Amino acid sequence: MNDTTTHGAPTRHVFEYALLRVVPRIERGEQINAGVLLYxxxxxxxxxxxxxxxxxxxxxxxxxxxxxxxxxxxxxxGVCAGGDAAGQAATDDAGRRFRWLIAPRSTVVQSSPVHTGLTVDPAAEVERLVGLLVR
Known part of the structure; x- marks a missing residue:
């Protein structure tokens, strides 16, 4: 795949991300950011x-x-990484795994609403977002 425009600039791709939040006591609604999920x-x-x-x-x-x-x-x-670590989701494509992980749940680890952006390098972007929003 060609990742440059006709002018030689890198192609920026749309990405979606959600924060992974830990809500230790659901009844209180308090939470901390503990990760970023990016697609x-x-x-x-x-x-x-x-x-x-x-x-x-x-x-x-x-x-x-x-x-x-x-x-x-x-x-x-593990679900994001795919393979054996993904369990039953191992055969699902990246988009399906992302959608499954961001589905609303009432558990201690939850996802935020989805946000979007543009990036040249999704792997670098997820690291940047963890540094900005979690650490």
């Missing part, structure tokens, strides 16, 4: 990058199941 259709790219700030989580809920939250975040990363 770029033009590149058939989907990825999740996570970072759990345990101190912030414990500030919201001293009894939070940190190991369980970490396992849930790793599972999201």
């Amino acid at each position: 770029c259709r033009a590149r058939s790219f989907v990825a999740a990058r996570t970072h759990l700030d345990e101190a912030r989580l414990r500030a919201l809920d001293p009894d939070a199941d940190v190991a369980g939250v970490r396992a849930a975040l790793r599972a999201v990363e």
